[in-house]
Amino acid sequence: MNRFGPALRAIDWTGWLGAAIVICIVLAAVFAPLIAPYDPIALSVEDRLSAPDAAHWLGTDQAGRDVLSRIIFGARASLAVGIGAVTIGALLGVSAGLFAAYKGGLGEQITMRLVDGIASIPLLVWAIAIVGILGVGPLPVGPLVLPNEFKIVVLVGCLFSPVFARITYAVAKRIVGADYVKARYLQGASHWDIVLGDILPNCLSPIIVQATLLVAIGIVVEASISFVGLGVQPPAPSWGTMLSDARNAIYSGEWWLPVFPGLAISLTVIGFNLLGDAVRDLFDPRSEARTLVA
Incomplete structure (x- = not known):
């Protein structure tokens, strides 16, 4: 901690603001049953x-449900999709990138061309198309019944994997040819030891930075899918569903219905983006914060 103390103090105030926003959103989602008034x-x-008013701080919707309570509980769906999708995407993408960089040859070409193919179609188009095909109801898989939210997490996670694969491949490809990696191989180290002990740790910095930024994109994707009726299904609260229900309120005068869910999405995305920028500065060797760590 002492080693990172000067670097943390060198981070711009916007990074701390982003961290504060993210922490507040996460705490609200975790303790939603205790915080929500209704x-x-x-x-x-x-x-x-x-x-x-004093009874309902952010007003109520068409069914008399408290908007503040629905926003607090809606954070759960957004964070679950954002964080869950990034986790799955990182596991798949980092594995593919490490395999392509270390294997080389035909395996490298096949893996990276497959990654390019998945990445060639816009993420939101993939998401809407596949969720539309699979439907919005629970998906039975053997003895398990997967809810629609789980399908979205897996789908978006798979679509995030090309980003992690490309980043990992670019960094790992340079490390594979390093002298110390060749020396480890000559010493008799196994492939697993080299990949997990020497190559992967050197790839973590850009992976962590990208993961932080992709959480914000995952939240926007979840809201977009729910907005068109393919995400979280009513009556479960979701920021995207709340915006969809509030479309008519734009012209009828109930301004609070679209404004507050939109602010929740905007603040959360801004928070994760500011935090991602701060993490990038911390790991960037050219930044002042990284120089202080070194």
């Missing part, structure tokens, strides 16, 4: 379309 799916006809 049940997010409880209907109250007499309170429908109430403007923000």
Whole structure:
């Protein structure tokens, strides 16, 4: 910790702001049952379309549900998709990138051309098309029944994998030819020891930076899919679903219905982007923060 102390102090205030936003969003999602003032799916006809007041700080929607409670619980779906998709994408992409860089030859060409093929189609088009084909209901897989949210996490994670594969491949390809890696091979080290002990640790910095930035993209993708009705299904709260339900409110005067879910998405994405920029500066060898670490 002492080693990183000067570097952390050198990080711009925007990085700390991003970290604070992310921490608040994560804590709200984790402790949603304790923080939310109302049940997010409880209907109250007499309170429908109430403007923000002392009882409902962010107002209520068309069914009388508390907007603040639904935003707090909606953070769970957004973070689950963002973080879960990045985790799956990193596992798949880093494995593919390491394999291509270390294997070389035909295996390298096949792996990277497959990665290029997946990356050639826009992520959101892939997501909407595949979720539309599979449907929005639970997906039975043997004895298991997978909810729609799980399908989205796996799908977006697979679509994130080309980004991690390219980054890992670019870094690992240079390391594979390094003298110390060749020396380790001559010493009798196994392929696993070389890949996991020598090559992978040197690839972690750009992977961590990219993972932080991709969480924000995953949140936007989840909101977009839910907005068109293919993501989180009602009555479960989701920021994208709330925006979709609020489309008519833009012209009828209930301004709080589209504004607050939109702010939640914007603040979360901004927070992760600011945090990602700070992490990038920390790991960038040309930055002041990284120089202080060294």
